């Protein structure tokens with residue numbers, strides 16, 4: 001099967017994630033992947049500790065817990081790229097104080113409106129419909145970019161990383177969680193849309209991350225495998241843009 005064009009990929013992502021918002025549950029996939037609150041708990045989120053609505057946890061669809069690998073400063077500007085229902089955005093917002101703020105960015109409008117509704121208590125959360133490959137942000141304006149389970153969904157990964165690099169301040173961080181390729185995967189002949197939407201088909205190897213991060217200019221990074229699922233592994237990546245303090 002031929003890989004669909006980038007435009008087609010973004011169209012079916014909007015459709016699949018739009019459906020997820022309407023259904024109120026992230027458990028729509030044909031893939032045997034856990035989702036929602038039980039996935040969040042398995043990834044180390046304390047789902048009872050903070051006042052995030054249960055309905056929001058049910059729409060959690062991340063691949064890891066990126067805030068676990070970075071300590072925030074209260075005055076940071078944080079972007080949550082492919083924020084979905086905005087769980088990581090809200091968790092960051094609990095910690096930030098003005099002028100600190102979070103900007104959740106996502107392709108799927110329906111999920112963003114739910115994110116806005118569920119984060120009513122956080123005036124420091126802002127929501128923007130946008131594409132990770134063309135960020136609607138000024139250069140060097142962001143201290144931290146969180147990317148949880150959305151990088152594999154972006155067709156042009158070098159462009160997405162270059163955009164993150166562009167908007168990060170000197171010394172700024174990227175904290176990313178996604179599935180990475182650690183073995184040989186059978187070619188996907190059926191259910192490509194599902195496999196792509198659930199971070200499986202678009203996964204890169206550690207070596208591919210190394211070369212892309214270097215190509216766009218990052219000066220330091222650390223990629224750690226968390227749990228293994230055959231040819232794929234859940235991983236956390238922390239990368240830093242050089243310069244700054």
Ligand SMILES: C[S@@+](CC[C@H](N)C(=O)[O-])C[C@H]1O[C@@H](n2cnc3c(N)ncnc32)[C@H](O)[C@@H]1O
Pocket residue numbers: 010013014017059060061062063081082083084085086087088105106107108111130131132133147148149150153154155197198199
């Ligand atoms: C697997 S979900 C993860 C959502 C969220 N980060 C979480 O942890 O629940 C992937 C999200 O990425 C969004 N997405 C996919 N491609 C995108 C792109 N090119 N730009 C912005 N968002 C994108 C989807 O709409 C979806 O909400």
